[in-house]
Amino acid sequence: MPTAAMTTTEAAAIVESAIRKFIHGCHILHYHGVVDAYGHLSFRHPLRPQIFVMAKNMPPAAVSSQDDLIQYWVENAEPVEEGAPQGYVERLIHSEIYKRHNEVTAVVHAHADAVIPFTISGVPLRPCYHMAGFLSTDGPPVWDIADHYLRSDIPDMLVRHEHLGRSLAKSFDGGNVVTLMRGHGFTAISSSIEDAVFRAIYTMKNAAIQSATLSLSATSAATNNFSPSPAIRYLNRSEAWNAAETLSGTISRPWELWVREVGAFGR
Ligand SMILES: [Zn+2]
Numbered sequence: 001m002p003t004a005a006m007t008t009t010e011a012a013a014i015v016e017s018a019i020r021k022f023i024h025g026c027h028i029l030h031y032h033g034v035v036d037a038y039g040h041l042s043f044r045h046p047l048r049p050q051i052f053v054m055a056k057n058m059p060p061a062a063v064s065s066q067d068d069l070i071q072y073w074v075e076n077a078e079p080v081e082e083g084a085p086q087g088y089v090e091r092l093i094h095s096e097i098y099k100r101h102n103e104v105t106a107v108v109h110a111h112a113d114a115v116i117p118f119t120i121s122g123v124p125l126r127p128c129y130h131m132a133g134f135l136s137t138d139g140p141p142v143w144d145i146a147d148h149y150l151r152s153d154i155p156d157m158l159v160r161h162e163h164l165g166r167s168l169a170k171s172f173d174g175g176n177v178v179t180l181m182r183g184h185g186f187t188a189i190s191s192s193i194e195d196a197v198f199r200a201i202y203t204m205k206n207a208a209i210q211s212a213t214l215s216l217s218a219t220s221a222a223t224n225n226f227s228p229s230p231a232i233r234y235l236n237r238s239e240a241w242n243a244a245e246t247l248s249g250t251i252s253r254p255w256e257l258w259v260r261e262v263g264a265f266g267r
Helices: 008-031 091-100 162-170 193-223 237-248 252-264
Strands: 040-044 051-055 069-073 106-110 178-181 185-190
Touching: 008 040, 008 051, 008 106, 008 193, 008 252, 040 091, 040 193, 051 091, 069 091, 091 106, 091 162, 091 185, 106 193, 185 193, 193 252
Parallel strands: none
Antiparallel strands: 040 051, 040 106, 051 069, 106 185, 178 185
16 A cells, blocks of 8 residues: 555556566566466565465466456465456465565466476476576475375366465575476566566576487487486586576566567567
8 A cells, every 4th residue: 555655646656567567577478488378477566565466367478458467365365356357276376475485576387398307307407507597506496296285185286275385385495486396387486577587487498408408418428339428517506696696687688678579579
C-alpha cells in the first residue's frame, strides 16, 4: 500500500513498472526457449511483500496485459481476489520460496530440454563459462520429488501441494540460486525479475554447452583408441564467484537487448 511518503501516483508507477518487466520477462523466456506452453515466471509485489503475482493458466508468450495476471497470498498460494481465473497448478513452487526466502522477489520455473539430462543422470551441472558463474561449482542440488510424496499424493511429478513446495524451497537455503528437479526441470530465484530471467537463460545455455563438451570428450577418447581424454576444465570456485560478481553489475545490458528483441517480434 502507498505509504505517507509515497503518493498514489508513485505507488501505481512502481507497480506498473514491475508488471511491464514481468510481461517482458515472460516473452523473453519464451523467445530464448526456456519456457514453451509450460513453465512460468512470478514476482513478489513491490509494495505488498505478502503477495506475489503470476499469469493465469496460459503460455507465458501469450501474456499481454494486467488482465492476464493473478495476485496470490504468499502464505497459502490462494488468489487475493475472489473469482480469479484458474491459475497454474505449480504456483506452490513460487509461494513456498517467497515464504521461506524474504530476499527473493522473482522466480522462474521451467522444463528446458537441455537441463533435463542433468536431473536424471547423476552428472552434476557445473559452470562451464563465466556467464554461468552463479551455478554452484559442485552442481546445483537435484531435488527429487519422489523423496517427498505423501501417500495421498498423485505421483505426477508436479509440485501441486504445500509440503512439496516447502521441501523444494529448502533447497535454496545457504545462498543457492538454482535447483534442478529430477525428471522435470529447474527453478531459478533472484532479487530481481531481470536477474531471475538471466539465471534461467544461462542455466539452460550452460547445460547445452556441458552436454556438447561431454559428448566431444567422449568422441575424443574414442578416436584416440579410448585413451583418456583431458579432464574437462570447469570454472573453479574463485572464478565462478568472481565472474558472477562482475556480471551482476551488467544485467541491464542483456535485459535491454532482450526487451528490444521481443519488441521486434511484436510483443
Ligand atoms: Zn513444472
